[in-house]
Amino acid sequence: MPYIDSFYTDTQIKIAPFSTLKGHIQADVCIVGAGLAGLTAARELNAGGKSVCVLEANEIGWGASGRNGGFVSDGFAEGIGAIEQELGREHAKSLFQLSQEGTQYVKDRMAGFAVPQKPMGHNWMSVVRHDVGDTMLRKAAQMNEFYGANYEARSTEEVRSLLRTNVYHQGLEDFNAVHIHPLNYALGLADDARKLGAHIFVNSPAIDLQKLTNGFELTTKNGYRIQCGQVVLCGSAYLHNLYPRIEGAVLPVATYVVTTKPMRTLLERAITYRGAISDTRRAGDYYRLVDASQRLLWGGRITTQKSAPKELAKLLGEDIKAIYPQLDQIEIEYAWSGLMGYCVHKMPLLGELEPGIWSATATGGHGLNTTALIGNLVAEAIMGSSDRYRLFSPYKARWSGGLVGRMGTQMAYWAMQAQDWWEERSH
Template sequence: MTKPDSGHTDSYYAASTPAAPGYPKLNADIETETCVIGGGFAGLTVARELARRGRGVVLLEARCIGWGASGRNGGFVSPGYAADIFALERRLGKAHAKELYDLSREGAVYVRKCLSEPDFAGILGGQGRLRLTRHSCPDKIRRTRNRLEADYGHRFEVWDTATVRESLRTTSYHDGLYDPESFDIHPLAYANALAATAARAGASIFEASQAGSVSRVHDYWRIAAPGGSVRAGHVVLAGSAYGALSGLHPPLDRAIVPVATYVVTSEPMLVRLNEAIGFPGAIGDTRRAGDYYRKLSDGRLMWGGRITTRRSQPHQLAALLKRDILRIYPSLGDFRITHAWSGLMGYAVHKMPIVGEIAPGLWSCTAFGGHGINTTASGGLLIAGAIAEGDERWRLFAPFGARWAGGPLGRLATQLEYWRMQALDRWQERGSGDIQTR
C-alpha cells in the first residue's frame, strides 16, 4: 500500500500500488540535450524513448510521477482519439485520417509491448472493450463496424441486444461493438514502470520540481524551477491540463481547456458483480459524455463518468456515481464506495492532441483529452523520434495547432457544448443521429 504521504490523490490506484522509489528534487543548475516538463504518460514516454536512444534527457515533474490524469484514469487502452475518426475523415480526407488512426493503434501496440517487460509485470488488467448503445440502432452499429473494418483495417464484432443482455444484467443497453484489440491496465503502476525504465536507460528524473518559466537564451532554452535550472537544446511541454493551469507557456495554456471527470471504486463484491456483469473487459456507452467501467481483479467495480469544466470535486461524488451505477445495474443492491476521485483532462477545441514543434527546439506533446493512454504513447514516440532522428511524422498533427480555447469564456462555451452533447444523446436515444467512434 502507498503511504498516505505518497502525494497522490486518494485513489484506488494509489492505495494498490507499492510505494515508488521516488526521485530527487532539482537543486542545481544542469545542462542536457532535452528537458521534458511533465511526468505523465506523455512526458515519460518522450523521456524513456530519448534515453533508450542514448540521448541526454531531464524530466521535471511538479508533484510526483503519474500525479496527473495518467495515474488516476480509467485504464482503457484502445485505438482512436478523443475526436471522432469519421469527423477527422470529413475534415482531412480518408488517407490522412487513416494515417492518424494507424498512429493511434501503434500507441496501443507500444503500451502492449511495454507490458511484456519485467518492470511492467502485473499491470495488464482485462482484455477487450465493449461499446454499447443506449437505444436500438443495429443498422448504424453494423455500418460503423463495416467502415472501421474496410477503411481503417480494424476488426470489430457486432453484438445484438440478446447477446448484450446475456452478458450484462441490465435493460439499459441495446447494441454492442466489441473490440478484441483493446485492453486495460493499472495506470499508476504503468507510469511508475515507464519512469523506472526511463531512469535506468539514463534519463534524469526530478519530482517536486515545478518548471516556473521557459525562456530562450541565445541558442538554448532555460527552464527555471525553485531549486535550480536546466539548460537544454530542446524543451518538451507535456503538462496537459495541470500544465495549462501552471501558466508556463501562455499560447499553449490558452489552447487547453481543463475538463474534469470522476471515478469511483466499490468494495469487493465478486459474486454479485459477476452475476451482473459477465464481460471481463472495459465497458462504455456511446454517449458523448458516457459511463466507462470495468471489473477489477479483486472483485471491485471501477466506474467512471460525467464530464464538466467545473474543477472542484463535487461534495457528494461517491453518492452521485453510485446512483449512476444502480440506475444501470439495480441488481447490485447496496454496496460501499471505497474510493472516489476526480481528474483533469486537457482538451483542445479540436479535441486532437497538440503534437509538434511550436518554436525552434520547443515541442508540444499535450492535449490528449479523454483518450490518452494510446495517444500519449504515439505522441511520445513521435516527439522522441523527431528530436533524436529527425522523424517528421509529427507533421500529421499540423492541422491541430494551439488554437485559443477562449479562456474563462471558452470554459463556459465548452460547458454549454457538453450540455448540448448530453441533450443530443437523449435525442439520439429516441432514434436519430450517428454513432460516435471515440
C-alpha cells in the same frame, strides 16, 4: 502535492523513490511533466542517446495519467468520422494506424519492464442505449476493412447476456483493446526511463522558461536551473504560467471515477464481461471490473468545474444504480476526479511551437494510446529520425476561449446530455 487517495494509489507498485532537483544541471532535452506523454518521450529520447531531464511538479503520473479509467484502445478523443471529414480518408487512415501503434507500444512496453506488467483485462465493448438496427455491423465492417481495426458487432441479446440491464442495446467489441492499472504503468515507465539514464525529478515545478543564445533555461520553484537544447511541454491541463500559448489552447475538463468495495457476488448479478465497457453517449459512462473482478471501477460525467463535488461517491453511485438496479446495495470505497486537457479540435497538440520548443500534449479523454504515440513521435522528431509528427500539423494550438471557453464547454455538455436524453426516448 502528494497523490490523491484512489484505488490506484492504494494498489501502486513499489519502486525506488525519485528525488527533487537540487542543483543546476544541463541536458540535451528537458521535458515538463511526468505523465505518460512526458515519460514516453523521456524513455524514447534516452533510448536514442539523448541526455534527458524530466521536471514533474508533483509525483510520477500524478495528473490524468495516474487517475484515468485505464482503457487502452485505438483512436483519438476526436471520432474517426470527424477526422475523415476534416482531412480526407487516407490522412485519417494514417492517423488511425499511428493510434494503433500507440496501443501496441503500451502492451509491448509493459510486458518488457524489469518487473513485467500484465493488462488487467482484454477487449472493450462500446454499447448503445437505443436500438440502432444494423449500424454496429456496418461500422465494424467499415472499420475492419478500411482502417484495419479488429471490431465485432454484438447483438442486443449478446450484450444483455454479458451486461444485465435493459438500458443497453447493440454493442461494438474491440479486440485490440486492453485495460490496465495506469498509475503502475506510469511508475513502470518512469523506472524504465531512469534505468536507461533519464533524470526524472518530482516535486520540481518549472516556473520559468527563458530563451538563451544557444538553447533554453528552465527554472524550478526552488530556484534551480536546467540548461538544455530543446524543451518538450507535456503538462496537459495542469500547466500554468509557463507557456501561455499552450495553456490558452488546452481546456481543462474534469471527469470522475469511483471504485466499489470488494463485492464480487453482488457484481456478478450485473456484469459478467471482463473487458472495458462504455456507452456511446457524448459524455457517457465507462467502467470495468478490477481487483480480480471483485470491485467495479466506474467513471463518468464531465464538467469544467476543477474541484470535485462533495457528494461525488453518491452522484456516481446513483449513475450505477440507474443502469443496474440490482446493484442497489453497492458501497463506494474510493471517489476521485482528474483533469483532461482538450483542444477545441479534440486532437493532440504535437509539434514545434518555435525552434526548440515542442508540445506533446492535449490527448483529452483518449490518452493512453495517444500519449504513447505522441511521446514516440516527438522523440523521433527531436532525434531527426522521422517527421511523422507532421501528420498532426493540421491540428494547431488554437485559443480555447479561457473562462468563456469553459462556460461554453459546460453548456455544450448540458446540451449533449439533453440530446442524448432525447435520442434515447425517441427511439
